[in-house]
Amino acid sequence: MNRKVVKVGLLGLGTVGSGVVKMLRQNVEELAQKCGYEVEIQRVLVRDLEKMRAVDVERHMLTRDVQDILEDPEVRIVIEVMGGEEQTKEIVLQALQAGKHVITANKDLVALHGALLHRAADENGVELLYEAAVAGAIPIVRVLKQSFAADNVREVMGIVNGTTNYILSKMTAEGAAYEDALAEAQQLGYAEADPHADVSGLDAARKMAILASISFRQAVELADVKLEGIESVTQQDVERAKAGGQVIKLIGRARREGSAIEVSVAPMWLEAAHPLAKVGDCFNAVYVYADALGEAMLYGRGAGEMPTASAVVGDLLAVLRGRKFAAAQPQQMARWA
Structure with a gap:
């Protein structure tokens, strides 16, 4: 089956970011069957390009400049797992205003700036999801x-x-x-x-x-x-x-x-x-x-690499199966499991 590929930008490659990469790599076919798309990580924002990490990511995918992700028209979804508050708020706001769906595990961000970010998401017809920000893998x-x-x-x-x-x-x-x-x-x-x-x-x-x-x-x-x-x-x-x-x-x-x-x-x-x-x-x-x-x-x-990553990837599936994602591409029909 000829599936569409959806490009994702990942902000952060610490514990949770590494878990997200592992889940996306290990469950390629299962995820595609559930949403009709193949998910591909396009770029990953990191602080240190040379740091040894828990998961191997090709060097050309790493960047220290967030604009490489925010200005990339191929990146449809941004996953934020780097933490932080004020600077992260501005980055997430830019992503939403650029018409990119955002998934975050950042409880500080949502608790302090949730109303602002929800307005930006609504105004730009995109999703803002944050299951992992509250109780890890628990889908509350x-x-x-x-x-x-x-x-x-x-x-x-x-x-x-x-x-x-x-x-x-x-x-x-x-x-x-x-x-x-x-x-x-x-x-x-x-x-x-x-x-x-x-x-x-x-x-x-x-x-x-x-x-x-x-x-x-x-x-x-x-x-x-x-x-x-x-x-x-x-x-x-x-x-x-x-x-x-x-x-x-x-x-x-x-x-x-x-x-x-x-x-x-x-x-x-x-x-x-x-x-x-x-x-x-x-x-x-x-x-x-x-x-x-x-x-x-x-x-x-409520925490940990894979439980939190599971919640993040669950939000990713919700975006890909959602009406806002489908509405942005009227020629595409997602295959539902």
């Missing part, structure tokens, strides 16, 4: 946007930061002190050398601002999220919770009562029987309450 963004589109979501709550969940799980299961659990998380690569964004709850707050905005169809700013981290949680707190049949988890919660929306991130004492109390290690889980559905929970790995 797509579920809220599509599966709950006709329902009235009342509350979204969950564990959306794997680092803090790992720390609290170690403190609960093994009696580890906070400092020791954090050090182990850093050794395993779950926590950064500077863990502030995780342990302060800021990372979870960014994700909850995104989930609240989607759930309640109203822009929720990061500044609107009430925030408390886990730095002050002690082993004594954990033991008191256990004595009362409870477990401490860092919980993000977004609720709507009438026109009032409340979003928070804080350590919460959950009954041991609660589904979220059973989510351990670095896993994430999101619980949704809606009028028609009632209760539902999504669970899975």
Whole structure:
């Protein structure tokens, strides 16, 4: 079968970028069967052309100049996995204004500039997708946007930061002190050398601002999220919770009562029987309450090379199977699986 080739520009070749390259290479035929197109990476933006990486990419595909991607008319889709905020915002904005669909795993970008970027996407008839920005491989963004589109979501709550969940799980299961659990998380690569964004709850707050905005169809700013981290949680707190049949988890919660929306991130004492109390290690889980559905929970790995890459490639398929992509090429018919 003579398939059309779609060219993609990749911004960043770190952990997630390498995972994306691996998935696209390993699943060429499967992806083509699902969307009717062969996906080809055209150029990759990197900081250092000589750096050794986890995946081999031909030298001619690498560039340090983002304009090589933004100004390339063959690049139809841009995948942003390089991180950053202000400069990245300008790059993504340029891509959208150039009529390129954008997929990003950047929670900071979406939480702080989502409204601006969505307007640019709408004005230019392209997609802006960011499943990987919230809970790794867990498809919570797509579920809220599509599966709950006709329902009235009342509350979204969950564990959306794997680092803090790992720390609290170690403190609960093994009696580890906070400092020791954090050090182990850093050794395993779950926590950064500077863990502030995780342990302060800021990372979870960014994700909850995104989930609240989607759930309640109203822009929720990061500044609107009430925030408390886990730095002050002690082993004594954990033991008191256990004595009362409870477990401490860092919980993000977004609720709507009438026109009032409340979003928070804080350590919460959950009954041991609660589904979220059973989510351990670095896993994430999101619980949704809606009028028609009632209760539902999504669970899975919230970070890591391949889980996050899976969410990115899922968004890529959504773009290729979407009406906006098809509308830009009226002579082409995508083959649906």
